[in-house]
Amino acid sequence: MSDRPDDEIEDSSAPLIEHLAELRTRLIRSVVAFFIAMVACFFVAEPILNFLVEPIADILRSRGENPQLIFTAPQEKFFVLIRISLIFGLAISFPYVGFQLWRFVAPGLYRSEKNAFLPFLVASPILFLAGASFAHFVVTPLAMNFFIGFSDAIPALAAMLSGEDIPADVQSEELRTVFLGSVRESLDLTLKFIIAFGLCFQLPVLLTLMGKAGLVSVAGLRNVRKYAIVGILTLAALVTPPDVITQVILFVVVYSLYELSILLVGRVERKRNAELREMGLLDEDEEEAPDETTEAAKGA
Numbered sequence: 001m002s003d004r005p006d007d008e009i010e011d012s013s014a015p016l017i018e019h020l021a022e023l024r025t026r027l028i029r030s031v032v033a034f035f036i037a038m039v040a041c042f043f044v045a046e047p048i049l050n051f052l053v054e055p056i057a058d059i060l061r062s063r064g065e066n067p068q069l070i071f072t073a074p075q076e077k078f079f080v081l082i083r084i085s086l087i088f089g090l091a092i093s094f095p096y097v098g099f100q101l102w103r104f105v106a107p108g109l110y111r112s113e114k115n116a117f118l119p120f121l122v123a124s125p126i127l128f129l130a131g132a133s134f135a136h137f138v139v140t141p142l143a144m145n146f147f148i149g150f151s152d153a154i155p156a157l158a159a160m161l162s163g164e165d166i167p168a169d170v171q172s173e174e175l176r177t178v179f180l181g182s183v184r185e186s187l188d189l190t191l192k193f194i195i196a197f198g199l200c201f202q203l204p205v206l207l208t209l210m211g212k213a214g215l216v217s218v219a220g221l222r223n224v225r226k227y228a229i230v231g232i233l234t235l236a237a238l239v240t241p242p243d244v245i246t247q248v249i250l251f252v253v254v255y256s257l258y259e260l261s262i263l264l265v266g267r268v269e270r271k272r273n274a275e276l277r278e279m280g281l282l283d284e285d286e287e288e289a290p291d292e293t294t295e296a297a298k299g300a
Contacts, residue, residue: 026104030097038089045081048088049183052190055141056181059148069181080183087191094125124205131201134253135193142246143193148179200235200254204261211265218266221258228258 041048057067071077098121210216221228236250 023104026100030093030100033096033100034089034093037093038085041088041092042081042085045084045088048084049080049187052084052136053181053183053186055136055190056144056148056186058141059145060179063148065179069183069186071183076182076184080187083187120205120209124202127201127205128198131198132194134201135197136190138249139197139246140190140193142249143189146246197250200250201257203254203257204264207258207261208264208268211268212272216265218262218269221262221265225258229255232258 053069056069060067071080102121207216207221211218232251232254233247235254236247
């Protein structure tokens with residue numbers, strides 16, 4: 001129970017069977033919305049596919065090659081379009097699905113809890129979209145340029161080490177390797193970048209929610225900053241090609257999100273401490289105690 005008089009919960013005396021019936025209704029509406037969005041996306045799956053693989057096409061054009069992808073099985077492209085329909089159908093229907101789940105959960109929350117969670121429900125899809133856009137327009141072109149151009153880099157490097165002149169066509173007298181990208185594999189790599197960066201951009205939301213729950217603190221996040229740097233560098237090495245520029249870009253972006261999370265958690269702590277002081281549950285000495293303990297630990 002909350003000690004604040006204005007923090008009321010929506011009381012409901014509905015029996016369990018009615019709650020289950022409501023949950024079933026919400027789930028059915030969510031599934032119907034997802035199915036409608038998936039079918040709608042299937043009719044525009046081809047333009048979506050072209051948009052997703054456009055970074056590869058631009059790189060091939062810059063290399064003077066034919067911007068095309070192949071499929072090696074009769075059913076490959078069909079299932080690629082089905083996959084696009086599923087993913088984008090879920091993305092489009094997510095606001096409605098989230099609204100249905102929120103309508104089911106909201107009656108059991110206090111008014112303050114509703115006000116606390118609503119900003120995160122709005123910020124989460126926005127941050128995911130920002131991460132996906134960053135992956136598509138920045139990371140994917142850099143990664144594809146590295147991978148596709150890697151076949152030319154090895155012969156050129158071998159010629160430089162042997163002291164020979166680098167010919168205009170480094171493979172003109174040898175077996176020539178040409179990039180014939182598979183639709184499925186190229187799409188999989190692009191979607192991996194989009195999902196990975198979309199999830200990375202959820203870091204402020206995750207840490208701020210953990211701060212509201214009292215699971216993390218500003219002092220704790222600052223103390224593990226050096227471990228966070230190592231973890232972010234490891235993440236950059238795993239999800240990006242062995243290209244220093246791409247890895248540095250990912251590190252700068254994710255580390256900036258980590259520092260932003262520290263500021264947001266600090267704001268949450270200050271607001272919570274102010275509320276506790278108004279309720280008479282916290283005085284100034286108790287609020288400053290953690291910082292003094294932290295400083296003593298550092299001195300030791």
